[in-house]
Amino acid sequence: MALFKLENVEDLYEIGEVLGSGHFGQVREVRERATGTLWAGKFLKLRKNASSRLGIERKSVEKEVEILQTLQHGNIMAIRDVFESRAEVVLIVELIRGGELFDFVAEKENLTEREAIEFLEQILHGVQYMHSKRIAHFDLKPENIMLSEKAVPHPNIKVIDFGLAHHFEQGEEYKSISGTPQYIAPEVINYEPLSEATDMWSIGVITYILLSGMSPFQGDTDGETLKNIVDMTYEFDDYHFKQTSDMAKDFIQKLLRKEQNERMTADECLLHPWIKPLTRKQAATRNRSSINMKNFKRFNAKRKWKMSYNMVSACNRFCRLQLLCKPSIKVDEELRQCESDQEDTETKPETLLRRRLSSSS
Ligand code: AMP
Numbered sequence: 001m002a003l004f005k006l007e008n009v010e011d012l013y014e015i016g017e018v019l020g021s022g023h024f025g026q027v028r029e030v031r032e033r034a035t036g037t038l039w040a041g042k043f044l045k046l047r048k049n050a051s052s053r054l055g056i057e058r059k060s061v062e063k064e065v066e067i068l069q070t071l072q073h074g075n076i077m078a079i080r081d082v083f084e085s086r087a088e089v090v091l092i093v094e095l096i097r098g099g100e101l102f103d104f105v106a107e108k109e110n111l112t113e114r115e116a117i118e119f120l121e122q123i124l125h126g127v128q129y130m131h132s133k134r135i136a137h138f139d140l141k142p143e144n145i146m147l148s149e150k151a152v153p154h155p156n157i158k159v160i161d162f163g164l165a166h167h168f169e170q171g172e173e174y175k176s177i178s179g180t181p182q183y184i185a186p187e188v189i190n191y192e193p194l195s196e197a198t199d200m201w202s203i204g205v206i207t208y209i210l211l212s213g214m215s216p217f218q219g220d221t222d223g224e225t226l227k228n229i230v231d232m233t234y235e236f237d238d239y240h241f242k243q244t245s246d247m248a249k250d251f252i253q254k255l256l257r258k259e260q261n262e263r264m265t266a267d268e269c270l271l272h273p274w275i276k277p278l279t280r281k282q283a284a285t286r287n288r289s290s291i292n293m294k295n296f297k298r299f300n301a302k303r304k305w306k307m308s309y310n311m312v313s314a315c316n317r318f319c320r321l322q323l324l325c326k327p328s329i330k331v332d333e334e335l336r337q338c339e340s341d342q343e344d345t346e347t348k349p350e351t352l353l354r355r356r357l358s359s360s361s
């Protein structure tokens with residue numbers, strides 16, 4: 001079992017600015033007092049009791065920590081330490097300074113497929129490694145793909161957020177209905193056994209978006225999106241894919257398969273000619289084809305707007321709730337809890353998906 005230190009985190013680390021917010025708390029920059037080294041601290045509010053729906057269960061944090069401690073790879077966020085108090089667990093993790101890959105790409109004027117593949121290849125290496133340890137991420141999406149640094153010639157990818165990840169036991173059947181609608185595979189929606197192939201579907205969706213700025217299954221509502229996924233309703237429309245190579249489309253098609261055992265594995269992806277060209281002609285095609293930057297920028301702006309809209313509305317709901325129930329709560333506490341509050345306010349049938357739903361609709 002993962003060991004959580006009982007010391008006060010603030011005795012060892014100076015807590016700095018907020019870097020981002022997750023579903024159960026905030027991520028902040030922290031400075032190690034002894035060395036001055038900067039890290040990120042992921043502050044997770046613990047669930048007070050079994051009947052409470054606010055906060056995260058301790059055993060879920062243990063699972064995330066055990067998984068992170070198992071994974072040591074250049075493309076996966078590293079964990080350094082864990083602290084626990086009565087109400088909170090703090091994960092001290094590697095500080096990732098370069099922001100999200102999609103934001104980095106959206107700032108560019110143009111990007112060839114070959115340049116996009118440099119990033120994709122790194123994602124695949126990270127995923128190949130975790131799958132070799134029988135760990136699946138189950139929440140691969142743009143928000144969880146970051147860059148160590150961005151002002152360098154070849155930025156390094158870091159996969160983050162292992163909050164939904166699972167370590168498969170030998171012969172284990174694992175089902176879960178968690179994830180983010182746009183990126184989840186049909187087996188998640190159908191509550192069927194999941195596998196590492198479930199991540200490969202998400203990589204297919206991410207690649208599709210990266211190349212075209214379109215989300216393959218996006219409907220007007222989450223319900224419609226989920227239906228499109230189950231019905232496998234997607235296409236490469238000529239307008240958005242006119243700059244895309246046939247090899248890229250072939251790569252995506254081999255991931256967006258309903259049957260898990262028909263999808264390419266991470267190993268197979270790394271050998272696909274789009275990633276690893278066998279001939280000069282294949283290599284040249286990747287240089288000639290480019291991503292649909294105009295549409296990609298539009299997609300990313302909309303994605304960011306939705307993320308901040310969801311965060312503000314969740315916080316507003318939470319603040320209203322707190323004003324009614326506990327007028328004395330500190331502002332900082334409110335902000336830390338606002339994401340968890342989203343769970344309590346889910347009412348639509350399609351919100352069967354336990355977490356992350358609000359970030360996509
Ligand atoms: P998470 O709860 O892991 O999904 O993280 C929430 C947000 O915090 C992410 O979307 C990032 O913007 C930010 N974040 C998470 N981990 C790190 C990190 N190690 N370094 C910098 N920012 C991070």
